[in-house]
Structure formats: C-alpha cells, structure tokens
Amino acid sequence: MPQDNKLSDKRILVIGLGRFGSSLALELVHHGWEVLGVDSSPRVVQIFGESLTHTVIADSTDDEALRQIGAAQFSRAVVAIGTHLEESILTTSQLVDLGVKDIWAKATSRRHGRILEQVGAHHVVLPEHDMGERVAHLVSGRMLDYVELEEGFSLIKTKAPQTLIGRSLRETKVRQRFGITVVSVKRVGASFTYATEETVLHKGDVIVVAGRTKDVERFAESS
Known part of the structure; x- marks a missing residue:
C-alpha cells in the first residue's frame, strides 16, 4: 500500500493491549481502521484475536521481531505499554529506527514522557494524568467540560453566567x-452554533470558551 498520503492510510500498529491500548484499538476498528494489535502475552492476544483486524504475539523490544511483523510498513504506531518503562522506551526507539513517521506513546509520568520525546516519539499521551486534571477541573467549579488543547491553552464548556445574560x-x-473568546453557544433544546460579537446570551445557554488556561479558569470561577 502506498505510504505517501498519510491521511488515506487507515492502518495502524498498536503495541500493548492493556486497558488503554485495547480500548484505543477497538475504537479505531469501530471507526474503520485496520489495526494490528501486538502484545507479548498469548492470553491477551487470544482475547482480542477476533475483535481486531490482526493480532500477533511479539516482543516489541526486539527489532527483528518488529521487522518480521512488518512494523516498518506502518506510517502510524501507538506504543501503549505503560507499566514497564524500559519496554516502552525501547519499543519507541525501535519504531523510530524503523522509520515509522507518526509515533504515539503512552507515558505514566511527565518524566517518562520527556524520555519518550527524547528517543523520538512524535506525540506523548498521559491518559491518567490528563483525565485526573480534567476531572479535577469539573468537580471543583462550574465547568461542564474541560479540554487542554496544549499546555497553557484550554477549552471549557459552562453555563452562561448571569452577568452576560x-x-x-x-x-x-x-x-x-477576561482575555477569553466565546466560541459557540447552545440554546436550550437546540444544537451548538458559532458565536459572534452580536450573539446575545439567554438564561440556560451553554457556552464553549477558549483561552489561556488561567483565564478560562478565572472566567469559570466568576460565573
């Protein structure tokens, strides 16, 4: 299969079929992706053998094993190994050496994440940390949802404050x-629509706000 158009290549290699890796792999299959799931445990591979497109038992820290399963033919790969840091780092390094162009790697800590970036991971995901941070924002204030797009910049969903009605x-x-932008608004019983400077907010409206994290937090706390 040609690898020139990365966007049209809906094949992906997922290494590590624990809770995070298997959930990700199953969701990708649901969205029409061809997934090769790799794990060193025969029991785990057997569990997902019928759910994923392909599964294989392999030691992902072994470059020859990765070559044999055709890892170099994938333009995207996810290293979902979380508990064994050495395996996670070695696997990521092997994929870099094989020329995989888009490597996503799960990290269990920021230090782990920095090491993965240093060995060549293009994207580092900290699912436990990110979810903990998100839930902390939701339970501690008036936010209905919270997404950090990158460090220091976030989107929040909240009810329109009385002062803006x-x-x-x-x-x-x-x-x-506040240094923030109201991006969209959802009327009661309606769908979200773009907000403009002429948009008038009504009681019960839900709004999506974008801005620096400290600014959107300050806005939510003032609501």
Whole structure:
C-alpha cells in the first residue's frame, strides 16, 4: 500500500493491549481502521484475536521481531505499554529506527514522557494524568467540560453566567475583561452554533470558551 498520503492510510500498529491500548484499538476498528494489535502475552492476544483486524504475539523490544511483523510498513504506531518503562522506551526507539513517521506513546509520568520525546516519539499521551486534571477541573467549579488543547491553552464548556445574560458579547466586553473568546453557544433544546460579537446570551445557554488556561479558569470561577 502506498505510504505517501498519510491521511488515506487507515492502518495502524498498536503495541500493548492493556486497558488503554485495547480500548484505543477497538475504537479505531469501530471507526474503520485496520489495526494490528501486538502484545507479548498469548492470553491477551487470544482475547482480542477476533475483535481486531490482526493480532500477533511479539516482543516489541526486539527489532527483528518488529521487522518480521512488518512494523516498518506502518506510517502510524501507538506504543501503549505503560507499566514497564524500559519496554516502552525501547519499543519507541525501535519504531523510530524503523522509520515509522507518526509515533504515539503512552507515558505514566511527565518524566517518562520527556524520555519518550527524547528517543523520538512524535506525540506523548498521559491518559491518567490528563483525565485526573480534567476531572479535577469539573468537580471543583462550574465547568461542564474541560479540554487542554496544549499546555497553557484550554477549552471549557459552562453555563452562561448571569452577568452576560441579555447583552451581546460585544457589549459585555468579555474578551477584554477576561482575555477569553466565546466560541459557540447552545440554546436550550437546540444544537451548538458559532458565536459572534452580536450573539446575545439567554438564561440556560451553554457556552464553549477558549483561552489561556488561567483565564478560562478565572472566567469559570466568576460565573
């Protein structure tokens, strides 16, 4: 299969079929991806043998084993090994050496993540940390949802505060006051739509706000 157009290549290598890796792999299959799942445990591979496109038992720290399963033919790979740091780092390094162009790696700590980046991972995911941070934001304030797009910049979903009700966003000067942008608004019983400076918020509206994390937090706390 040609590898020139990465976006059209819906094949992916998922190494490590624990809770994170198997959940990711099954979701990708659900969305039409061809997934090769790899794990060193015969029992785990047997469990997912019928659910994933292909599965194989292999030691991903062994470069020859990765060559034999055709890892170099994939443009995308996920290293979902979390508990064994040495295996995670060695596997990522092997994929880099094989020329895999888009490597996602799971990390269990920021230190682990930095090492994965240093050996060549293109994207590092900290699922436990990210979920813990997200839930902390949700339980500690008025946010209905919270997503950190990158360090220091976030999106939040919250109910429109009383101070903004009945006036256009231009009149409220919310951007000047808080340094944030109201991106979209959802009326009661309706779907989300884009917000403009002329948008007037009503009681019960749900809004999506973007900005620096400290600014969106300050805005949510003021609601």
